[in-house]
Structures are given as C-alpha cells and as structure tokens.
Amino acid sequence: MFYTKYRPQKFSEISKPNDTAFALMNQLKSEKTVHAYLFIGSRGTGKTTTARILAKSLNCKNLTKDGDPCGKCEFCEPGAIDLIEIDAASNRGIDDIRELRERVGLMPARGEFKTYIIDEVHMLTSEAFNALLKTLEEPPKHVVFILCTTEGAKVPETIKSRCQVFKFKRATVSQIVERLKEISKKEKIKIEEGALRKIAESASGGFRDAETLLQQVSEGGLDVESFVGSTVRKNHIKFVGILLSRDCKKAIEFVNKVFDDGTDLYTWTAELVKYLRDLMFVVSGVREGLLDVTQEEFSQMEDQAGKLNSADIVILVEAFNKALNDIKGSFITQLPVEIAIVTYCGETENEQNNPESFGSGGSSSLQRGEKLSNEKYSSAKYPNGKNINFDEIVERWQEVVKVAVQYNHSVQALLKATRPVGVKDGRVILEVFYAFHKERLESPKNREIVEKVLEDIFENSIGIVCVLGDIKPKTSSKVETGELTDYNVIATNTSPADIDIFDGNLPA
Ligand SMILES: [Zn+2]
Incomplete structure (x- = not known):
C-alpha cells in the first residue's frame, strides 16, 4: 500500500506547514x-505517523540539529x-489498562x-480512563x-x-496534491495534475484516502472521472440554486432523479449538509474550514451566500440535517428530504411575500396608547426632558x-432594533420587538448609555422607556432566546417590513 510504503519516517518528511511537527x-x-x-484529529491526518516519529526521536x-x-x-x-x-x-476495558499499568513499570529494553x-483512546470505558488517569498522574x-x-x-477533561494537546488539521488540497506528485514520481505513474487534484478533492483532507485512491487509479481499478467529491458538490450547488429560487416542484423532482439514478440518498444528503455548513461559513464571512473547495466553486458559493441571510441558512441547515437523521428510519427514503424542501420553501416564501404579517412599518406605531397607559412614569428624574419634541427625536434618531x-x-445594535414611538414625562418611548432586547436595553448600564447619548445630542436630560411591540418577525425564536445577539444577526433577522426601522428611516 502506498500509504504504508510512503509513510513519513522523519518530521521533515511530513507535509508542510505542520505546526505540530515543528513544535x-x-x-x-x-x-x-x-x-x-x-493528538486529536480526523482520520488520515497523520496522528499515528507523528506519534511513531516522536517515539523514535525520543x-x-x-x-539532527533541527530535532529530526x-x-x-x-x-x-x-x-x-x-x-x-x-x-x-479492541482493548477498551479496565483489565487492559491494568495490564498496561503493570507493564509501564518495566524499564525500556534498550533506549x-x-x-x-x-x-x-476515546473508546476506553470510564473505568479504564480512571485507571489510565492514575498512571498519567505519576508516570515513571x-x-x-x-x-x-x-x-x-x-476524552475526559x-x-x-494531564496531556499536552495537539490538534491535527485536515490537509489542504494543494498539500495533498504535492504529496501525490511525489509518490507518482517515485512510482513512475503518469498522471495529470488535474487528475491528482480531483483525487485530493475527494479525499476531504485525509492523506491516507488520497494515497489509496491514487493507487487504485494507477492500478486501473478506478476511473478518475468517477470521483465523487467534485461532481457531487457541483450537484449540490445546482440543487441549492433551485432551492434559492424557491422552486419547490423542481427541487423535489431533482431529489427524486438523484434517487432514481441509484445514488445513495443518505450519503448524498450527508454531503449536502456538509455543503450547507460550508455555505453557512461563507454567509458568516468565515473562510476557514473550506479546505477542498475550488476557486470556481467558491465564487458560486459566494453568489449563493449573497442571496441568504443568517436566519435562512440556519433554516436550511436544520431542515436538511433533520432529513438526514430521518432517512434511515423512513419508509419512503426520499420523503424526509422532500419535507425539508417544502419546509424551507414554505417558511421563506411566507417571509418574502407576506411582509404584512410582520407589521407594516410605522403606521401601527401609535396604537400603543392602551399599553402605555398601564405604565407608570415618574418625571422627577428628568426635569428638563418635559419639553422634548417628539418630531425632533424622530428626525434625529439616526x-x-x-x-x-x-x-x-x-x-448601538439594540437601538437599531427599536424606534421611538412617543414621548411621555421626560422620556422617549421606544418600541422594541423582542422581550430580551427590552430587558437588555433597560438594564441600568445600557439605559445609562442611551441616556448619555440622548443628552449629548439633545442637550437635555431625557430618559427612555421600552415597550414591547406586538408584531415580531417570524424567525424570531432564536433571537428571543438570546442566542443570537451580535449586530449582524440582529440586523439580518429582520423581515423586509422592519428594515426601515433598522436604517433609522422612520415613517412620516
Ligand atoms: Zn537515530
């Protein structure tokens, strides 16, 4: 096997850059x-190889002067x-570790x-872990x-x-290509770089898989064109494109064709979830983790990411992840995926076509009278604020x-999600759409900041009071629980109807 034959024997033979080898x-x-x-890392990332080299080096x-x-x-x-x-x-029990502990006492044979x-090691039973821990506490x-x-x-904390922890990263496509080139040269395999790239892409960051595939290709047992990685991703990009155009019918037909063509739908959906996760990274502006994506694919992903906000992508990932979990227990294999399609198209369609359901900007703003009458305001604290002019507040809210x-x-992010709807007893009444925003804005620290800002601008001591608007965007569950609090998320979770509030452009 190439993987065994060309296993690095020295740190310097390990594909660079490699922080662990260097350290x-x-x-x-x-x-x-x-x-x-x-050593923590997915399979084929060089943990055992590195461990053996370390053992030898000790x-x-x-x-060498470099430590090799x-x-x-x-x-x-x-x-x-x-x-x-x-x-x-296969040796996960307490007896295995007890035996190990006894052996540990023996001196090395030569070195x-x-x-x-x-x-x-994560396979050990908890008793075995405890026994191992004792040895790690006082190692000979x-x-x-x-x-x-x-x-x-x-692995228990x-x-x-007790250990020095090293994390092993997946190799990049170009690292794997380099390695495959070296092996091809030594084995005198004639293969184009494009083909090596395809192999590298489908190995998703593992040297072992890549080297095994190279061997299969060179021995004629496998055709490069049959490589799944890239083809499957193209397939997923196309499918997500259909989803984004909200063509529910076409998306369902697409999945049924994939199924009828004999593709294993579980694997296909698993790859789809991976793709959506990558897309979620792109939506959030994170590029790390997208290791085996070609430049062309990346620009297509950017294109798709541009059509999604963070709420949408979360719905997508959740819907298809659920489908993945449901496939194996489903009487009709493709049903869970179809449900995911309908779920996604349905939820986002409502949001897009039905902004009315979230309130229509400012026209409802002064229907809050009844609510306000329930609030008790004290004007004593804001003696100068009595003369504040609501119109001026609205005008200068931005x-x-x-x-x-x-x-x-x-x-600032909290303020973007509010709008002034009135003034009373020296305070500006701010409409807030989420209970947790209200809570946060009314905390003494934040309230003080807002009042300071108001004083800066209006040269007047003005208080604030928050009222909860009764109309919320549909995708509000995550925001309300307080999980998503940063600026971007608050901004992107808004429905179209709310956007003018966030821009500070208040209705006349
Ligand atoms: Zn030596």
Whole structure:
C-alpha cells in the first residue's frame, strides 16, 4: 500500500506547514518533551505517523540539529522494541489498562524511553480512563504516552489536563496534491495534475484516502472521472440554486432523479449538509474550514451566500440535517428530504411575500396608547426632558444610533432594533420587538448609555422607556432566546417590513 510504503519516517518528511511537527522538533532539540501527549484529529491526518516519529526521536542517538531523528541509528530502525501500540477500540476495558499499568513499570529494553501509543483512546470505558488517569498522574520517568483520537470531545477533561494537546488539521488540497506528485514520481505513474487534484478533492483532507485512491487509479481499478467529491458538490450547488429560487416542484423532482439514478440518498444528503455548513461559513464571512473547495466553486458559493441571510441558512441547515437523521428510519427514503424542501420553501416564501404579517412599518406605531397607559412614569428624574419634541427625536434618531457606537457596539445594535414611538414625562418611548432586547436595553448600564447619548445630542436630560411591540418577525425564536445577539444577526433577522426601522428611516 502506498500509504504504508510512503509513510513519513522523519518530521521533515511530513507535509508542510505542520505546526505540530515543528513544535515537537523544538521540544526534542531543547529536551523539553513531556510524558503525555494527546493528538486529536480526523482520520488520515497523520496522528499515528507523528506519534511513531516522536517515539523514535525520543531514543535516537543522533538527532539532527533541527530535532529530526537520524534515521540510521539502532533506535531509528524499523520495529523498535521500545514502542508499544495499543488500539483502544479492541482493548477498551479496565483489565487492559491494568495490564498496561503493570507493564509501564518495566524499564525500556534498550533506549531511554518506552513509548505507549494508545490509538482511538476515546473508546476506553470510564473505568479504564480512571485507571489510565492514575498512571498519567505519576508516570515513571522512562515512559511517554501518546494518546490519539478522532474524537477529542469524548476524552475526559481530567485526562486532557494531564496531556499536552495537539490538534491535527485536515490537509489542504494543494498539500495533498504535492504529496501525490511525489509518490507518482517515485512510482513512475503518469498522471495529470488535474487528475491528482480531483483525487485530493475527494479525499476531504485525509492523506491516507488520497494515497489509496491514487493507487487504485494507477492500478486501473478506478476511473478518475468517477470521483465523487467534485461532481457531487457541483450537484449540490445546482440543487441549492433551485432551492434559492424557491422552486419547490423542481427541487423535489431533482431529489427524486438523484434517487432514481441509484445514488445513495443518505450519503448524498450527508454531503449536502456538509455543503450547507460550508455555505453557512461563507454567509458568516468565515473562510476557514473550506479546505477542498475550488476557486470556481467558491465564487458560486459566494453568489449563493449573497442571496441568504443568517436566519435562512440556519433554516436550511436544520431542515436538511433533520432529513438526514430521518432517512434511515423512513419508509419512503426520499420523503424526509422532500419535507425539508417544502419546509424551507414554505417558511421563506411566507417571509418574502407576506411582509404584512410582520407589521407594516410605522403606521401601527401609535396604537400603543392602551399599553402605555398601564405604565407608570415618574418625571422627577428628568426635569428638563418635559419639553422634548417628539418630531425632533424622530428626525434625529439616526444620529442617536450613530453616536451610540462611540459608547458601545451592542447598545448601538439594540437601538437599531427599536424606534421611538412617543414621548411621555421626560422620556422617549421606544418600541422594541423582542422581550430580551427590552430587558437588555433597560438594564441600568445600557439605559445609562442611551441616556448619555440622548443628552449629548439633545442637550437635555431625557430618559427612555421600552415597550414591547406586538408584531415580531417570524424567525424570531432564536433571537428571543438570546442566542443570537451580535449586530449582524440582529440586523439580518429582520423581515423586509422592519428594515426601515433598522436604517433609522422612520415613517412620516
Ligand atoms: Zn537515530
């Protein structure tokens, strides 16, 4: 197997840039290695390879000046006996770890260190973890543990805190292409760079998968054109395009065709969810994580992201993620995906075509009289505010919003989601659309800021009081719970009818 044959034997052979290799070489150079490491990363990202090189380096007699093993001394030879690899997936019980603890006491056969690599460490039972913890708390001087896992979240904090943790990133497409080029050269495989790129793209960041695919292609068992990665993504881009045009019928037909063509709908939907997640990153302006996306695909994604706000993309991701979970238990395989389509098209259609349902700008603003009469206002605190002019407040409200940012960003964001609807007893009455906005705006700290801004602008001591508007945008559930609080989210969660409020352009 190429993966075994070309497995890096030295840190310097690991694909660069690689922060972990760099850090470990520095530790080795300065003899500052520790007794327990935890390597976290998805499969094929080089955890075991790095662990083996580290184990070798710990005993190597002639480390290079960079901290790389020499590759020649007795400890660098393959099959070093002071390295023990344990697969926690098949040795996950307390007895296995007890046995390990007993063995740990034994001195290394030849070298200074005995290294234990525990692969898939998250598979250990909790009793086994406890037993391991005892060893990690007082490791013998000659022992080094390297725990590897694909699921860092499943490793108990107590274990993590005893280890130096390294996170292994997925390789980028160009890193994988470079590596495949090297191997092709050594194996004398004639293959175009475009084909290598396709292989790299479909390996989604794992060297092992990429090298296995290269081997299958070179041995004639696999056709490059059959590679899923890129083709499937094109398919998803097209599908999302249909969704965004809200053509429910066409989207359902599309999915049924995918199904009829013999594609495994579960895998297809899983890839779709991945794509939507990437799209969510683009919508939020995050590019990190989009590793295997071509430039052309990225610009298509940007195009689609431009048509979505954060509320829409969340609905999309949630709808199809639910479909994914439901497919396996569904009597009609494609039904959950169809439901997701209808859910998405339905929800966003209402928002788009039916702004009335969210209130129509300002015309309703002074129907608040009844509510206000229930509020008790004291004018004592704002003696000068009695003469405030409502029209002037409305006219200069945008100024208020602008100036607020000098004091506090989130106060500005809160103000953008309000509008003045009246004045009473020295205070401006602000209409707010979410209970949690009201709460936050009325907190002593934020209220003080707003009052300071009002004083700056109107040269008058003016108070505020918030009233809850009874009309809310449909997608308000997340905002109300207070999960989404930053400026962008507040702004993008508005329905079209609310936009003029956020711009500060108040109705006449
Ligand atoms: Zn050596």
